[in-house]
Each structure stands twice: as C-alpha cells, then as structure tokens.
Amino acid sequence: MQRHVILVFIAALAGWLLAACAGGALLTDVSVTPQTxxxxxxxxxxxxxISYHLNDSxxxxxYIEDTAGNRHYFRDNRRxxxxxxxxxxSGVVNGAMLPDGDYTWVVEAVDDSGNTARQSGPLSIRQADTTRPELxxxxxxxxxxxxxxDGINDRVDINYYLTKEADVLVYLIAPDGETRYPIAEVERDIKPGEPGFHTYDYxxxxxxxxxxPPDGRYTVFAEAVDRVGNRTVVTDTLTIQEGGVPRADIVSASVDFYNPLTGDTVVPLGQTLAFTLTVENFGSVPIRTNGPPSGxxxxxxxxxxxxxxxxxxxxWRVGIDxxxxxxxxxxxxxxxxxxDVLEKRVIxxxxxxxxxxxxRAIVTGTIQILDVPADKDTVNFWAGLIHEDVRIDAFNDHVDPTPIIIGF
Ligand SMILES: [Ca+2]
Ligand SMILES: [Ca+2]
Incomplete structure (x- = not known):
C-alpha cells in the first residue's frame, strides 16, 4: 500500500518536471476580468x-489584437x-484609446531558454472615449x-488652449535629453486642467x-492626459542665455564721504558733499545700470x-540717502x-x-547741501546699491553711515 503511494508520487513529480521543461508552466493563472x-x-x-503568475524569470x-490581426502592445518584452x-x-495603447470593437488579448512570456508560453482570450471595447485632448x-x-x-527678456510666456479636461504637465528637457525642469502654471479663472486658455510665466x-537651468538649448514639452488616458504631447524650443542670479556689492562696505574743498566731513550749508565707492559684480551674469552717470x-x-x-x-544704481x-x-x-568703462549693448x-x-567700477557723485535735512547739526549719510524693483540686499542697504557736520 505504502509503496503504491510512493510510486504515484514519483509519477506525479516526473509529470511536473516534464511540464516545467516543456515551458508549459512558465505562465499560469492568467485572467482578464471583465471581458468587456x-x-x-x-x-x-x-x-x-489583467492578472498572471510567472514561475520563472x-x-x-x-498585446491586444484587432480583427485585422494588428497587434497593439500594452507591454512589450518587459523583464x-x-x-x-x-x-x-483601460483600452489605451501608446497614449491613444483603441476604438470600439472586438479584440483578442494575449499574454506572452519568453523564458531565458527561449521557450514561449502564451495565453489569450476575448476582449470587447464599447463606448470608448477616443477624443484626444488638444493643446x-x-x-x-x-x-x-x-x-x-536685468529687466530685459527675463521671462517666457507659454500659452495654449486646452480643448478637453486633462492633466497637463509643462517642462523643459535639457540638452542632455534627460534632466527635467517643471514649469508651474499661473493661476487664473480657468483652473489647471480645465478646458480653456492657459498661461505659464517662466x-x-x-x-x-x-x-x-544652465545656458543652452532646451525642448519645451507640454503633455496632456485626459481622464481615460488619451495623451497628447506638443513641443517647442527655448534657448537660455546669460542665466543666473545677479550679485553685486559695495566693495568692503566702504564709502568715502568728504567735502571736496577741505577733504573733511564738515559741509556747511551751500557747500558740497562728495562720495567715492567701488562696486563689484561678483556674480556670473552681467548687471544692467543706467544714469545719471557716475560723477x-x-x-x-x-x-x-x-x-x-x-x-x-x-x-542697478548706487544711491545716497x-x-x-x-x-x-x-x-x-x-x-x-x-x-566708458561699461559694456554697451543695443537692445x-x-x-x-x-x-x-x-x-569693478568706481562710482562718484556730489550733492550740494541747500537746506538742513533734519533739525540737527550733524546728519548721517549712507550709500546703497539698489536693484530697482527687485530688491536691496541687506548687505547693500544703509552702507557705511557717516556723520556729516552741516550746521554751526
Ligand atoms: Ca465606463
Ligand atoms: Ca535678462
């Protein structure tokens, strides 16, 4: 009796090995539910x-095969x-919905020895939303x-009209073809993803x-995916030049205030206060300036x-306050x-x-004192380096306050 059981077990084992070697058991438990x-x-x-079990790598x-025998690959040779x-x-292959129709699904596995296991069955698509979102x-x-x-060509406008509700991503791809820089949409009445006009301020x-992003030629991608998975991609190009955060300061935070007649810091009413300082661009991009000229x-x-x-x-300008x-x-x-020490460009x-x-550039100027700025004999004067309508960095504000004796 016991010997008989062992024999049955050995026979079953042999059968299993045979099936495994033939590749028949590589792919099991395949189901596709529902069929429509x-x-x-x-x-x-x-x-x-779509569910399946692999017994080996x-x-x-x-893929989905249509009645004409065309294969629409949903997964293609994935390890x-x-x-x-x-x-x-969801009926979407390569970003496009398959049209209504009767299809055959196929799940196919190829093991490392080249043995192929394949299972298939029917799949029907009805009421498919095949309308792609357009940009x-x-x-x-x-x-x-x-x-x-610097106030010149600092921004890029990106616009499109979205024809259908969709998730839209806009981003730059660097010249290396990989590095991605996302660009945020400007919030408007039409919310992101809603049909209508959309704008991006970059x-x-x-x-x-x-x-x-580093200077170079970029590709701008806009990618829209609707609720069923229809996808549309449009591209354009964008070149970045002289990009960077501007950085400049008053060298050594030092300002030389003086009366040109005497060389000291006593400036009686009617006389002139002069100053000299040096500015340095210690950043990586040019900084723009305008007049009145130094002096x-x-x-x-x-x-x-x-x-x-x-x-x-x-x-950028130097100011006195x-x-x-x-x-x-x-x-x-x-x-x-x-x-004459600055770079001139016609833009x-x-x-x-x-x-x-x-x-570096030396900045000079004078102010003829015609009245007492405050009800005091001695008034502090200081310099600033102003990036107009952008900011005054803390280290460029209220630089080197110097008491000037005005009244007697
Ligand atoms: Ca439905
Ligand atoms: Ca600029």
Missing amino acids: ITPNADGIEDVTR ADLSI RSAGDYGVDF QGFSVYPKTFTPNQ EGGVDLGAEP TAYRSDENFNTKGAFQSSGT YEGNPSYAYPYRWSLGSL NGNDEYFLMPGQ
Whole structure:
C-alpha cells in the first residue's frame, strides 16, 4: 500500500518536471476580468484587470489584437522575475484609446531558454472615449531668454488652449535629453486642467533666488492626459542665455564721504558733499545700470526723477540717502561707473550698459547741501546699491553711515 503511494508520487513529480521543461508552466493563472470594458471615465467597467503568475524569470508582453490581426502592445518584452502580477488595462495603447470593437488579448512570456508560453482570450471595447485632448495654439515666447533679473527678456510666456479636461504637465528637457525642469502654471479663472486658455510665466526660478537651468538649448514639452488616458504631447524650443542670479556689492562696505574743498566731513550749508565707492559684480551674469552717470552733481532739492532718469525695473544704481529723509529712499542715484568703462549693448533699439561678471567700477557723485535735512547739526549719510524693483540686499542697504557736520 505504502509503496503504491510512493510510486504515484514519483509519477506525479516526473509529470511536473516534464511540464516545467516543456515551458508549459512558465505562465499560469492568467485572467482578464471583465471581458468587456466601457472606457468613458464614468467609473463603471472603465478598466479590465489583467492578472498572471510567472514561475520563472521571463520577458513579458501583453498585446491586444484587432480583427485585422494588428497587434497593439500594452507591454512589450518587459523583464519580470517569478511572481504574481496584476495590471489594469483601460483600452489605451501608446497614449491613444483603441476604438470600439472586438479584440483578442494575449499574454506572452519568453523564458531565458527561449521557450514561449502564451495565453489569450476575448476582449470587447464599447463606448470608448477616443477624443484626444488638444493643446491648440501652443506657443513659447520669446524663443531666447536671459533669466538674470536685468529687466530685459527675463521671462517666457507659454500659452495654449486646452480643448478637453486633462492633466497637463509643462517642462523643459535639457540638452542632455534627460534632466527635467517643471514649469508651474499661473493661476487664473480657468483652473489647471480645465478646458480653456492657459498661461505659464517662466523666469527660470531666479525670482526665488535659485540658479536657473544652465545656458543652452532646451525642448519645451507640454503633455496632456485626459481622464481615460488619451495623451497628447506638443513641443517647442527655448534657448537660455546669460542665466543666473545677479550679485553685486559695495566693495568692503566702504564709502568715502568728504567735502571736496577741505577733504573733511564738515559741509556747511551751500557747500558740497562728495562720495567715492567701488562696486563689484561678483556674480556670473552681467548687471544692467543706467544714469545719471557716475560723477553727476545733484543739488539737495533734486532727485533722480527731476534729472529725468526714472526707476527702471531690473537696473542697478548706487544711491545716497540720509537721516530724516522725508521722502522715498535713495533720492540721489548714479550709474555703476562711468559709461566708458561699461559694456554697451543695443537692445530693442536702446543703448543699455552692463557691469560684467568680475568687473569693478568706481562710482562718484556730489550733492550740494541747500537746506538742513533734519533739525540737527550733524546728519548721517549712507550709500546703497539698489536693484530697482527687485530688491536691496541687506548687505547693500544703509552702507557705511557717516556723520556729516552741516550746521554751526
Ligand atoms: Ca465606463
Ligand atoms: Ca535678462
């Protein structure tokens, strides 16, 4: 009796080994449920569950075959180790919904010896939403930009009209083809993902103090995926030049205030206060400046506006301010050095002047004191390095306050 049981066991073992060697047991427990899907994002039978078990490592493919014999690969030769697997199929292959119809699903595994195991069955698709989301009028402007907060071509506008509710990602791909930089949408009445006009305002991250992506030619991708998985990708190009966070300071935080007649810090009413300081661009990008030029003489009742040199977003200037100033800060301003030491560029028909990376410039100027700024004999004067409409760094504000004796 016992001998008989052992014989049966050996026979069963032999049969199992035979099946394994023949590859018949490589792929087991395959099921596709349900057999009909209606992929229209109504939450009812929008996907079918494909489950299978691998008894050994294999290259696995899943494809859907139409009645004409065309294979639509959902998974193509993916490496899989032994184990249980399950994946949802929504009717979408390569970002496009298969049209309504009757299909055959096929799960196919090829082991390392080249043995193929295959199982198949019917799959019907009904009420499929085959409409792809479109990104109409996709535009990137300008095509070249310089994200460096100099007020010229610092930003890029990216726009499109989305035709259908979808998740949209917009990002740059670097020249290496891999590194990705996401771009955030500007919040508007039309929420992200809703049909309608969408806009993105990109400054390379510089406004948050981050270094922008390195200079180079990038591909802008906009990728829309609707609720059932239809996917649309549009691309354009964008070149980044002279990108970076601008950095400059007043060298040694030192300002030399003096009366040119005497060389000391006594400036009686009617006489002139002069200053000299040095500015350095210690960053990696040019910084823009404008007039009045270094050396310009002010009267104390003038300011840079009365000189016709209005505030200009992104420009850098040296300013002088004083204790008891009743008006806005730094009313007396000068360019970073005389124009002949700066780099001149013609941009959009205008002459623009730049202090280049690593460059230093001496800034001088005078203020004729016509009245007592405060009800005091001695008034503190100081300098600042102003990045107009952007910021004054703490180390560039209120630099080297110096008591000037005015009254007697
Ligand atoms: Ca459905
Ligand atoms: Ca710029």
